Amino acid sequence: MQPSQSPPPTPPSPGAYLAAVGTALPGEPVDNAMLARTFGVSEEWVDVFIGTRTRHFARDLTSGETRWSLAELCARAGEQALTASGVAADEIDFVVMGTATPDHLMPATVNHVADQLGLDQIPTYQLQSGCAGAVQALELGRTLVTAGGHRAGLVVGGDVCSKHLDLDRDLSGAAPSDLVNYVLFGDGAGAAVVTAEPRGHRVALRGVLNRFTGLGRQPGQVIEWFGMADRHEDRQAVHEDYKAIEESVPVMALEILWELLEDLGWDPGDVDFLLPPQLSGRMTRRIAEQLGLPDAVEVSCVADTGNNGNALPFLQLEALLGKIGAGQRALAVAVESSKWIKSGFALEKL
Structure with a gap:
């Protein structure tokens, strides 16, 4: 666009x-x-x-x-x-x-x-x-x-x-x-x-969504901490219910997108750039297609960086800042599967 x-x-x-x-x-x-x-x-x-x-x-x-x-x-x-x-x-x-x-x-x-x-x-x-x-x-x-x-x-x-x-x-x-x-x-x-005032790239943070939605749900991912009492137990440090993640994350991502649009009063056509969840190369492609913003430019990095957790939104932002022009808008969607958290944010270049 x-x-x-x-x-x-x-x-x-x-x-x-x-x-x-x-x-x-x-x-x-x-x-x-x-x-x-x-x-x-x-x-x-x-x-x-x-x-x-x-x-x-x-x-x-x-x-x-x-x-x-x-x-x-x-x-x-x-x-x-x-x-x-x-x-x-x-x-x-x-x-x-x-x-x-x-x-x-x-x-x-x-x-x-x-x-x-x-x-x-x-x-x-x-x-x-x-x-x-x-x-x-x-x-x-x-x-x-x-x-x-x-x-x-x-x-x-x-x-x-x-x-x-x-x-x-x-x-x-x-x-x-x-x-x-x-x-x-x-x-x-x-x-x-x-x-607190526009400086540098002058990108306004218009809104942030952050909501725990895991009441009564089993975690999709667990990272164990081993202390002195349990460090020799024969169990894995990382557990992942990839099937639950595959089923839930695309649905949650769509919910996040529409909640952000409603909160901001934006129409889908107002979004110039989409920063979708970065789970893996395959999952990100699938989710971006299901979010249904064909006129928005996708900004993704996970296929080249791997899923490095809390670094991902910043890697996406770094790529976005090289593309976004004055008056353009971007939406970022992120899902945490550990205990199911919806999150995202909206940006506008001044």
């Missing part, structure tokens, strides 16, 4: 704005052929069933060495966002981080990120959540700048999922529901500078 077909931009008003976005992916991309050699899985199965071509890992698959911590990746993304935004570090009034895979239980990873960025004497917040964590962090950042008293803040999201992979495990007889955890995920981080 051409910029001239979009509705006129809404004039600047007190609110929250994205000044810039930065991202960080560890190491070189790992393709399906390398996954097949490392884990003994079928390269063709990964291509067809998952539809993800490459992903990035903070661990070396040969030695098992962890080369990047989550804090290091988030700090790198934050530094890029700050540089691109033109917002100085001493203007940052808070840091909010969303993750499902912190480096430690204590201290919070967000504080290591702030330390590496040279930020001090400001509030920090860490939200532990899966794919919705980045949206929750954006919502909290938006609240902090719109409530007054904060000029700018850094919102960060990321995950290092490879820490849960058992590189010595024989997967030759594993069921597809088990194998998916070895081929679906990747590692990465992203960050956005959120401001």
